[in-house]
Amino acid sequence: MNTAKIKTLMGLSSAGLILAAPMSVWAHADGQSISQDALVSAAQTVSCELENGDITTCTKYVVKYVPDNLVIGPFCPKTTKQKGGIWHWDGDETGLYRIDESFLTMLSEQGYTFFNEDGQVLITDVRTSQPASQNTCLQASFDKSVEMTILLPKVPVKSETVTELGTVAKVGLALDGVPIFADAPSVLDTGHMPALDTCGGHIDPGGWYHWHATSTDINSIFKSDNLDAECAIEQNASAMFAYAFDGFPIYGSKEIDGKKPSDLDECNGHIGTTPDSPKPSYHYHASTTFPNLPTCLTGVVAKNNFTTNAAQGIGAHGGAGPGQGAPGHKGGTPPGFEEAAKKLGITANQLFKVVEKNGGRKLDISAAAKELGISEAALKAALPKPPR
Numbered sequence: 099m100n101t102a103k104i105k106t107l108m109g110l111s112s113a114g115l116i117l118a119a120p121m122s123v124w125a126h127a128d129g130q131s132i133s134q135d136a137l138v139s140a141a142q143t144v145s146c147e148l149e150n151g152d153i154t155t156c157t158k159y160v161v162k163y164v165p166d167n168l169v170i171g172p173f174c175p176k177t178t179k180q181k182g183g184i185w186h187w188d189g190d191e192t193g194l195y196r197i198d199e200s201f202l203t204m205l206s207e208q209g210y211t212f213f214n215e216d217g218q219v220l221i222t223d224v225r226t227s228q229p230a231s232q233n234t235c236l237q238a239s240f241d242k243s244v245e246m247t248i249l250l251p252k253v254p255v256k257s258e259t260v261t262e263l264g265t266v267a268k269v270g271l272a273l274d275g276v277p278i279f280a281d282a283p284s285v286l287d288t289g290h291m292p293a294l295d296t297c298g299g300h301i302d303p304g305g306w307y308h309w310h311a312t313s314t315d316i317n318s319i320f321k322s323d324n325l326d327a328e329c330a331i332e333q334n335a336s337a338m339f340a341y342a343f344d345g346f347p348i349y350g351s352k353e354i355d356g357k358k359p360s361d362l363d364e365c366n367g368h369i370g371t372t373p374d375s376p377k378p379s380y381h382y383h384a385s386t387t388f389p390n391l392p393t394c395l396t397g398v399v400a401k402n403n404f405t406t407n408a409a410q411g412i413g414a415h416g417g418a419g420p421g422q423g424a425p426g427h428k429g430g431t432p433p434g435f436e437e438a439a440k441k442l443g444i445t446a447n448q449l450f451k452v453v454e455k456n457g458g459r460k461l462d463i464s465a466a467a468k469e470l471g472i473s474e475a476a477l478k479a480a481l482p483k484p485p486r
């Protein structure tokens with residue numbers, strides 16, 4: 099865990115903003131929240147639009163494909179004799195398992211065989227190739243050029259209705275700088291197993307690492323499930339783990355006094371004091387079963403709150419943009435956008451998206467600048483000259 103993440107009362111620099119908020123939120127996503135080991139560039143305060151149409155301020159984080167010095171893996175074991183990571187099986191004998199010989203044998207008996215006669219596990223690198231057989235263990239390799247841009251509201255706003263978090267829904271950003279998503283796709287749906295490591299993470303087909311669990315309170319689950327697995331990341335069930343995409347903090351499964359909270363709402367949240375907030379404020383807690391994440395969000399998220407410059411995967415630029423998918427043109431943005439985006443401190447895909455949305459070649463500079471939270475002049479200066 100990084101240490102430069104939790105604001106002390108003394109360190110709060112924007113107390114005015116917080117006091118003006120409808121609810122007291124002492125832990126809020128700002129420039130100091132996320133580990134320096136993960137940031138590509140310094141966090142920025144930008145203007146942003148929430149899903150409910152509110153214009154507010156967000157903290158914008160650009161994070162690396164994986165934070166420096168984070169220990170990850172193992173995912174798929176090479177052979178049935180080795181131990182890989184973990185998997186939450188949702189067929190017969192549902193539960194959380196270590197990916198080892200007995201688990202793989204059980205799956206084979208249920209009609210899902212992930213290994214050959216020699217005991218070699220069938221592994222597919224989903225970033226670079228397609229599975230060659232019906233059941234393979236998925237383990238993507240890194241694309242070290244990937245950057246992820248994340249927008250978190252500085253002052254969280256409660257939503258009128260809760261947002262359910264279904265398969266691979268966006269949950270939040272860990273203080274370590276690792277994005278968090280809800281359930282990984284089921285083997286029952288795809289036939290393939292996107293193996294998780296013992297901290298509940300793996301590499302997306304886009305080439306970047308993310309978590310599907312509250313990693314700083316995951317060993318408690320292994321213990322209660324009697325699972326032979328351990329996450330090497332420092333564990334603390336009372337500590338803050340992440341910011342949800344709505345800006346509210348997520349803590350481990352216990353309160354500051356070590357007790358389990360008893361008044362949680364349907365999203366596993368409540369108003370109470372935390373190690374970071376002497377005044378009661380709204381926050382989520384990890385659950386005590388896998389995946390130990392909130393199952394819904396009670397706040398409003400920002401539009402375009404998660405984008406990557408990856409060629410595929412969650413958050414990748416999915417539009418039919420020029421050059422999309424063309425060899426040597428990964429990310430699919432037009433010439434000059436890479437440089438322009440660099441000048442503006444955002445990803446090329448993010449810039450392209452905003453430009454497309456605001457008129458493309460007949461760009462509404464004012465609207466695009468507003469959406470990016472920069473001046474018209476700055477945007478004009480950075481953009482490539484339109485081709486004639």
Ligand SMILES: [Zn+2]
Pocket residue numbers: 279282292300301302308310
């Ligand atoms: Zn995943």
Ligand SMILES: [Zn+2]
Pocket residue numbers: 349352353359368369370371372381383
């Ligand atoms: Zn609490």
